[in-house]
Amino acid sequence: xxxxGAESWTLLGDDGEVVEPAERYLAYLAAIERSPNxxxxxxxxxxxxxxxxxxxxxxxxxxxxxxxxxxxxxLQQKAxxxxxxxxxCGVRAPATINTYLAGVFGFYDHHARTGLSVAxxxxxxxxxxxxxxxxxxxxxxxxxxxxVRPVKLHVPERAPRxxxxxxxxxxxxxxxxxxxxxxxxxxxxxxxxxGQALGLRHSDFVSRRREVHIVPRADxxxxxxxxxxxxxxxxxSTPLVRLYSEYMxxxxxxxxxxxxxxxxxxxxxxxxxxxxxxxxLIGRIAARTGIGFTAxxxxxxxxxxxxxxxxxxxxxxxxxTHRSSxxxxxxxxxxxxxxxxxxxxxxxxxxxxxxx
Numbered sequence: 001x002x003x004x005g006a007e008s009w010t011l012l013g014d015d016g017e018v019v020e021p022a023e024r025y026l027a028y029l030a031a032i033e034r035s036p037n038x039x040x041x042x043x044x045x046x047x048x049x050x051x052x053x054x055x056x057x058x059x060x061x062x063x064x065x066x067x068x069x070x071x072x073x074x075l076q077q078k079a080x081x082x083x084x085x086x087x088x089c090g091v092r093a094p095a096t097i098n099t100y101l102a103g104v105f106g107f108y109d110h111h112a113r114t115g116l117s118v119a120x121x122x123x124x125x126x127x128x129x130x131x132x133x134x135x136x137x138x139x140x141x142x143x144x145x146x147x148v149r150p151v152k153l154h155v156p157e158r159a160p161r162x163x164x165x166x167x168x169x170x171x172x173x174x175x176x177x178x179x180x181x182x183x184x185x186x187x188x189x190x191x192x193x194x195g196q197a198l199g200l201r202h203s204d205f206v207s208r209r210r211e212v213h214i215v216p217r218a219d220x221x222x223x224x225x226x227x228x229x230x231x232x233x234x235x236x237s238t239p240l241v242r243l244y245s246e247y248m249x250x251x252x253x254x255x256x257x258x259x260x261x262x263x264x265x266x267x268x269x270x271x272x273x274x275x276x277x278x279x280x281l282i283g284r285i286a287a288r289t290g291i292g293f294t295a296x297x298x299x300x301x302x303x304x305x306x307x308x309x310x311x312x313x314x315x316x317x318x319x320x321t322h323r324s325s326x327x328x329x330x331x332x333x334x335x336x337x338x339x340x341x342x343x344x345x346x347x348x349x350x351x352x353x354x355x356x
Contacts, residue, residue, distance in 0.1 A: 007036045007223070009043035011050070021060060022046040024114075025107045033218070035225060045103025048075065061116075068104070072097060160300035167291050168301060174289045178247040180281055183261055183273075185243060186212075187295055190234055191302035191320050194295040198224035198273055200260040207241050214321060221259075222272040232321050303328070 008030035011022040025046070029039045052071050053060055075097050163171070168188050175181035186197055190212065199220045204213040214232040244260075251264055259272040267277065278295060286292050299320070306316050317325040344350040 009036075009040045011043055011046050013050070014054075019046070019050060021111065022050065022107065025110045028110060035227075036223070037225075041099060042103035042106065045100040046107060048100055049104050049107075068101070071104075072101070075100060160304065161297055162301040162304045163291070163293055163297055165305070167293075168298070170289050171285055171291060171293065174285050177265065178243070178251050179261065179264055180285075182240075182243045182247045183278070184285075184295075184298065185240055186236070187298040188302060189240055190236060191299045191306075192234070193227060193299065193321075194275065194278060195225045195227060196321070198222055198259075198261055198275070198278070199226055201258045202260060203258075205244060205260060207244065210236050210238060210241055212236055220272070222274045224272070224275075226321075228321050234319055234321075 008026065010026055011019040013019050022043070026039055026043055029042060049071065050060065052074050053063070053067075055074075056067070056070065058067060075092050077091065172181055172184055172188070175184060183197060186192060187194065192212075192214070196214045199215070199217055199222075200212070201215075204215055206213065212234050214226050214228055214234065216226045216228050216230065252262075255262060255264070255270045257270050257272070261273040263269055263271050263273060263277065282293065282295060303316055303320055306319075307313065313325050313328055317328040320328060322328045341350070
């Protein structure tokens with residue numbers, strides 16, 4: 001962007017010219033400081049939408065719900081000549097298609113709110129019930145119309161992928177450098193997002209109080225994003241503080257940088273580590289251990305283990321920097337048979353195995 005210098009995305013047509021309706025929406029998203037990843041995802045959504053409209057010989061201003069339904073079928077196609085049946089397996093997952101639909105409906109909602117009479121069917125409204133039942137947040141809506149999507153695919157519920165404790169131990173043991181072990185230990189202990197870790201400054205790591213401050217910053221040199229709106233303070237353990245001190249003394253040394261995690265062994269020495277650097281690091285450790293994992297799986301593993309250990313969901317949500325504990329509950333409270341059995345035994349409904 002010309003003023004802020006922030007990264008944004010746009011959409012070009014087959015003629016190489018900017019697609020003006022899409023550009024207005026994407027520029028609006030950038031102006032309100034939506035995440036660059038969000039802007040990119042919505043730009044991809046609109047790329048696919050306009051490509052579909054071109055093939056269907058439809059104008060973007062005069063489309064309806066039926067066109068969106070055809071768009072969904074088009075996204076599910078394995079090839080141009082193959083239409084996937086309703087019970088078939090599409091080339092894209094339902095969650096991915098819903099992301100594309102979010103971009104398309106957001107695009108039309110934006111143009112409707114700016115006064116353009118376009119695709120009225122795609123800006124669908126419904127009114128809250130006037131009966132005795134008062135739905136959640138009724139006091140906020142007070143019967144006013146609220147926006148709903150006319151098309152959305154069902155996404156099967158599934159538990160997040162996690163690592164077993166012994167796998168995490170093996171991953172940490174396979175780290176060749178203190179920096180790498182400290183980074184992965186921080187993620188595994190705190191459940192921190194990788195962007196939050198990469199954006200840490202030395203002033204954010206308060207050793208004497210065993211705290212880490214997650215600070216939202218828009219000027220990170222490595223484009224790391226904290227995904228929080230205000231300062232969040234999370235506790236860390238004494239062993240992790242010691243590992244940080246050892247990393248500073250043994251490997252970081254005289255490097256002049258504000259960032260906690262920097263390039264020390266390749267690339268531009270002293271520059272802040274980037275997402276691709278961490279991705280390559282994890283790839284090397286996965287190949288060394290035979291354990292396939294991502295940085296986000298460490299976060300999932302931490303949260304899932306805390307929930308199973310009985311940590312209150314509000315505490316887990318606070319540690320994960322979720323805005324609502326509902327998000328935490330929906331993501332991590334997935335009880336399998338072993339969890340149900342353990343809960344029944346703890347409550348005294350069932351006898352513990354081996355008891356008489």
